[in-house]
Amino acid sequence: MSKVTLTINGKQVTVPAGTSVLDAAREAGFFIPTLCHDPANPGFGACRLCVVEIKGARNMPASCVTEATNGMVVETESPAVMQARRTIIELLLANHPTECLTCDKNGDCRLQDYAYRYDVRQASFEGEKHDYPLEDSNPYIIRNMNKCVLCGKCVRTCAQVEDRQVIDFTFRGFQTKVAPAMNTDLAGSDCVYCGRCVAVCPVGALLYKPMAGKARTWELTKKQTTCTFCDAGCQFDLNYKDGKVIGITANTPGEGRPLCLKGRLGLELLYVDKPLTPMLKKDGEFVEVTWAEVLGLESVFEKLKAQETQK
Amino acid sequence: MTNGIKEIADADFILATGTNTTEGHPIIGLQVKKALRNGATLVVVDPRKTEMAEMAQYHLQIKSGTDIALLNGFAHVIIAEDLWNKQFVQERTEDFEALKEIVAKYTPGYVAEITGVPAETIREVARGYAKAINASILYTMGLTQHICGTHNVFAVANLTMLCGQIGKASSGVNPLRGQNNVQGACDMGALPAFFPAYQPVANEANRAKFAAAWGVPEMPAGPGLTVPQIINAAGEGKIKGLYIMGENPALSDADANHAVHSLENLEFLVVQDIFLTETALLADVVLPAASFAEKDGTFSNTERRVQLIRKAVEPVGNAKPDWEIICLLSTAMGYRMQYDSPKEIMIEITQVTPSYGGITYDRLEQGSLQWPCPTTDHPGTPFLHTGKFGRGLGKFNPVEYVEPDELPDEEYPLVLSTGRRLYHYHTGTMTQRTGALEIAYAEEHLEVNPVDAANLGINDGDFVKVSSRRGEVTVAARITEKVAPGLVFTSFHYPEVAINKLTNAALDPISKIPEYKVCAVKVEKLPATAAEKAS
């Protein structure tokens, strides 16, 4: 494969041709913030937080969608870059409820990380805040669209699985919102609660309901585990607090696989100290069901039982 | 220290002599303050009006170097007024008569003349000390850095034994060690006359024991040299090679010009440190050492408390922990030294150091231990000398007052004394590079009494030249009542104000400690232009 050599912050870096400036810089150990960039789903370039200065370029390009070329000279944290990032963060915060006090994402939130790194306090602009009701129409995922930074990662990860594409951008301007078709709630959509969207959301807009209010992110230790309910090999995290598993969160789907609810619930049953009774949608309503049913073992059990009685 | 730091808070009488505790040892200062809140009486003996002095009920602003007269004066009053502890003296001490004889002439009136402390105050303090239930004496370099430093300490010991104020909780003699691990360096045998745990080198059995432990045929028997003797010998060409680890004698030694010349006279100087100090600049080879945050190990504090330090980060660059460097060098010189970790070194230490015998890293992980701690089931020893003294009976060593080596005269009319500041430490190698301390306390100055300032025509902030028979420095004057007339004071934390160029290297013949606390100087106002150049 052909290689290109460029200079990033004075350091010579050689990468395969076709690499983005973002990846080249990260490879070389430089920090570049991103909100909309998803390594599993690259090339979006919407949030512009990853802008860098490239010698000779007009404007500051978004590094996640800019290809590294031979001889390129890149600055990742020049005063102009810092200023641009600050402005972007200020604008985001202007419409953001700064509720870190009790937010479940506090401590593991990119918006917060970057605000801290670039020293942006919320007071710079007095922007209009949204007043969307908290959406917890279903037993698995809480959506708080007031905190959404419209990075679109959830939309794109959902769309990666054929037949899903449950959520999309709706409305325009300040009203822009990520929602299922017809702006319904998840319960009224075809959502399968796989949690792909929760896994990629950089802020506290999407959360796992079973873990809400149970722990601050810094109290958790995560241990990765592989789902064994099918052979796709999706990765999940066991979330420990005080030595006990309080929840299972999606990490990465297996190659070309979707992640699913069944896998996550199966792991909950296996590991979580006090798993909540699972629920499934029946006739448009969530009802409590048995573990056997949710894990698809109902029929197996029936057969076993039938065999027992035959004896 | 014969007591623990926390015991100070329970003393009902504290005699602090030659210690600026709240600045030099702030956390120990807190215990003094706590004792005060509990109703204790505090007596501070110091030529300067320090924060401690201001807290005290009695501030005895003595003339520098007259401590023995004062201490003998206390003993005189206590004997004269029949306040001494007869039972203690009879059962636990010897040679009381000798003391009685010597202190007889130190009447309050006579002592007042020498020290400048009113006779009545001497009587009151003496009574207070004798009658106290628990009396603690604190001292530091203010007492020891004199040609009569050892005698000063004897005089203190005489007083404690006379009143039986020793060998019980909160009561005793408590020298506060200046550097974090002075105690440990002594305990570990970094001394010319002693192996670890103060086992004399002069003793043949000890030499045989260590030769066996270290796997060599014999140990050197000849008496080694102390720091000032080493420096002098270097100057005279008798010492050719010197290996300095983590010390900065070019700034810290008395008569520093002489020290620098001596070091320059060496054939070979190797300095191992974390910064390129004034001493390292003179070296032929400089070895970069790891800081305390970059290595494991133990320090022993002033109350004999052995505590862990833990590696938090990797050494910067190619720096290495001192212990590793010593091992490399030793191995290169043909004696294999190899340890996986300081923990392993400690195991060896416990085998040859009886007072550390029971100290293991596993125990230290649970909490600190105060030596003597001879066995692994021994809980450690919070205070010394219960029941009997190290040598059996406590011996009175009566001592006479002598004048400091160098007294002010017409040419050098003022007394210079040196000490520490709260914000800085030692030669400033570390505290001048913290990004915080040197900002808060950016500049050193010379404290001058308003009376002297008026005589010399000096205003606050003026640059002055301070000179002694040995050297001179330029420094800004701070006019303050903190110092008595006739006395000037500054610290030794500032390389720019290398005050030890002036100090007197005259040694206490016993301890070999130089007389940092008294030397004669003159102070001259610099013309404005010269001052600008200097600053």
Next chain:
Amino acid sequence: MANITLTIDGIQVTVPKGSTVLEAAKTAGVFIPTFCHDPELSKPGACRICVVEIPGMRNLPASCVTEAQEGMVVNTQTPAILAARKTILELLLANHPEDCLTCPKNGECKLQEYAYFYGVKADTLKGAKHDYPVEDDNPFIVRDMNKCILCGRCIRMCDEIQGKHIIDFAYRGFNSKVTPAMDTPYSESDCAFCGNCVAVCPVGALSEKGMLRKGRRWEIQKVKTTCPYCGAGCNFDLNVKDGKVIGVTSTDGDVNGRALCVKGRFGYGFIHHPDRLTTPLIKKNGKFEEASWEEAINLVAEKLGGIKAKYGADANAILSSARCTNEENYLMNKFSRVVLGTNNIDHCARL
């Protein structure tokens, strides 16, 4: 000492007579929140977040100042208590800036911890916020009195442990404020900058200036160690992030408790100072040149060995160090006596 037995949330617990209900609860493993209480300091019983229910007592008593009695029955989780705690938190938050986003205390703040635990939102009650300027004109401590919850711990720490009494409450009502006399900044008071007030502040009102923006509390690793300065031997925690010491915070030291002095708490900057020696140096023609360890060690070995061979063992000497560890001094003493063969070893104990 006499013991008494009481029941807390159905758990029987026996404690020494004279213990408070709060202490008894701790022994029983029952959690009670506190703001103004500090085990080392006097007890004003002022913030009332620690209230409990004790049948027979009027009102809800503050557990930190209520003595446990024989046979007492204590409840710590009744609806009335939860309501009282929530109200206290709502009132505090009504005057509190919503600043956790970038607050240095985020992740280690009691107000935040309890708000989360009791599910109290920041804006339940709308109240006036203060607009005090943030005080950072000294190199050590940043004071953001907008975040102060007036628990008074700093005041008592400074007075009762530090023995300074630099700060106290001033003004009344909404304008109540903790400040040095005459409302001056710390820099103009007699403050010793020990930072012991910072060590006890439960919120982000007092913080270490050097640690600002250096890392979030959850990113920091703490390593307990012993101070490298004076002989008191205080313990503290080095705060480490990404392989760098970014600050010092109090731990429970055997000698010092949580108290430190300005050098111990704020004097760590030398560790990563650019002046640090990072490689061996050998002087050639009067100038230092960088060298490898092998080169430097071999040169030293050759020179010291040569001097010994030529002039005798006592022509070498060693200055060991009161700054180095016991282990290192021990090795130096061994090196001197075994390898150099001389007793010319000393250190600056006398200085």
